[in-house]
Amino acid sequence: MSFSVGIVGLPNSGKSTLFKALTKKQVAIADYPFTTIDPNVGTVAVPDERLKKIAEVVKPEKITPTIIEFVDIAGLVKGAHKGEGMGNQFLSHIRPCDGVIEVIRAFKTANIREEINPEKDIEIIENEFLMKDQELGDNVLTAKPRIYLFNIQSDRDPDLGTCRDPGLCINLKDEADMLDLSKEEVKELGLRSQLDQLILACYNVLGLITFFTIRGEKETRSWTLKNDSDILEAAAKVHTDFSEKFIKAGVIPWKELIEAGSWKEAREMGKIKLVGKEYIVQDGDVIEFKI
Template sequence: MQIGIVGLPNVGKTTLFNALTRGHAKVERYPFTTIEPNIGVVEVPDERLAKLKELIEASEVTPTTIKFLDIAGLVEGASKGQGLGNRFLAKIREVEAIVHIVRCFPDPNIAHITPDLPGQRPLPPGQSPSWGGAQAGGLNPIKDIEIINLELALADLEIIEKRREKIKKDPEAKEELRLLEKVGESLKQGELPELNEKEREVLKEYHLLSLKPVLYVANLGEEEEVPEDLKKYNAIGICAQLESEMQELPEEERAQFRAELGIGEIGLEKLIRESYRLLRLITFFTLERKKLRAWTLEGGRNVREAAGRIHSDMEKGFIKAEVINYSDLIQIGSLSQAREKGLLKIEGKDYRVAEGDIITIKFHLTR
C-alpha cells in the first residue's frame, strides 16, 4: 500500500513525512525544499498481532506497512509545468491513496504559497505568477484544497484527452471513449464522476489522480483546531511539527510530553487509523511456518486479489484459500480446535476478504 502526500509548497508535507517515518528528510522555511521525492515505510500498529503471536506461538511477526511518498509541492499551473510538482505528479499516479495536507498553522515566518489572496505582495520581476503570490502566514485552507484538486483534475484531463485522441477512430473502443468523455465532463465541472465497478476497472490503467481516495489532513498550529469549513472534507487535524519533534524523544518521554501538552491520542496513529477507515482499507493476516504477517488490502477485494498482495505468482496460480477470522480464532483458542470444529473455511477466488481474516493461500506455480 502506497500513499502519496500532496499539497501546496511549504505546508509541512515533509515535516509530516518525517514524523510518520521517523525520518530526517530536509525541511526548510522556504518553499520547494523537496525536489526528489522522499520515500519511507511505516509499520501499522495493530494490537491483534501480539494476541495472535501468543495464540499460534509465532516465531516471527511482521506488521503490515504503508509506504509514504513525499513529493515536491504543487502550485497553480503545476499540470501545465509550473513549479516542480508537475514533474512528480507521475510519481503519485502509482499510489493507491492520497494524503492531502493543508496548511492551518499561522506562522508569519513561513511563506504560504497561494495566489490572489488580498494584500499579497507584488511579484518580483521574473517570478512566475504561480508561486510569486507568496504571502506570509495567510491561511485559506479551502482555496488551497481547490488549487491542488484543480491541478490534479487538469493533469487527469490531459491524460484523458491524449487517450481519446488515440482511440477515437477505433470502432472497438466506443464504450471506453464514452466513459472517458463522461469522466472528462465531470472533472471539467469540478466534480467526481459516478462510476460502477466495471468502469473503475477500465479506468484503473490510467491511474487518474482525481479518482484516488483522499484523506485531508489539516496541519495545525499548537493552539488551533480543525477549521469548521474543513469538516465537509472530513479533514483530520494533526500538528506535524510537534509530532515530528516528538519522534526525536525517547519513548518514555514522549508519553510524558503528550500528557503535559494535553494531547490525548497519538496523532500519527490516528492518521494511520483514519487512513484505513476513510480509504476503506482492511488488514488480513497470513501464517506460514510460524511466521505471522499482517497485510493491507482495499475493502471489497476478493481473496485472489489478496493473494496478489503477497506475491503475483499466488494470484496467477490461485487455487483456493483456507480462511478463519481473527475473532473466531480468538474465541475458539487454537488453530487445531478451529480445524476440528470446521471453522477453517475453504474459499474460492471470489470470496470477499473480511477485516481480520487469517488466510492461507493454495496455489500452483504457473511458470
C-alpha cells in the first residue's frame, strides 16, 4: 500500500493543472501491480538523490523509486457537506487519503471575475471539513495532515497575503507550461520546477521516511515507511516472507555505504550493524533482511 495525498480546493483553483503536472512524473505501473488504475489517481515517483548515489555505488540493473499517490478530487464548493455540488461524493474521496494539498487560488485571470481571497477560500474549505466531521462525530477530515499550495502568478500580487505554513507558493500555470518544453528550454528560460519540493513537503507532513534495499546487482530500491516504525514493518513492505520469517537484518546508513564503496567492503569494515526485530528504522537506512 502506498501513501496517498488528495488534491482539494475550490473550483478553478488549479487542482487538475497540478495533477497533470505531477503525473508527468508517473512511473511504470508494472512495478506497482497493486496500484489502482483510475484516471483521478496518479502514481508519482518520490525524488531522492540518495537513491541515485547508492545506485552509483551498487550499479544495479534496475533502480526502482518509491511512490506516492495523488488524487485529483473535484467538487469542493461552499455547502458541499450539505450536498451542494458533488457534495458527499467528494468528501468520501478525501476520507481514504493520508493527507491533503489545499490548492488556493492566488492568481488573476480574465475569465474569473470574482475577487481573489486566499484566506477566505481556506476558510471555506476548512469549514466544509469541520461541518462534515461534526455531522459524522469524528475528526477524520480536520485531522488530516495538510499542505497549503498558493497557486500564484509570476508577478505576484502582494495583497494576496503570504503563504501559510506548511505550504508553498507555486505558479501552477508555469509548471504545466514547463511540461511542453525540453530540458534545455526550461534551463534557457531560467524556469525551475517546484514539484519535487512539493512531493517532499508531502512526505514530511505525512511523517514518512525512506529506507533502501539492494538485491545484489539486480535492483536497488527505495521504500516508504511511517516514522518510528520497527524493522518488521519495513520487512512487511518488501515481502511478507521477510516479516514472517524474520531473524535479523543488516543495516547501514546510506552515507556510510557510499563511503565504504560497496556492501562487501562495508561488511569487512564492520559497518553493517546486525539488528533484531525491535530495531526502529531510521530515514536513509539501507537494509538487508536475513531469513
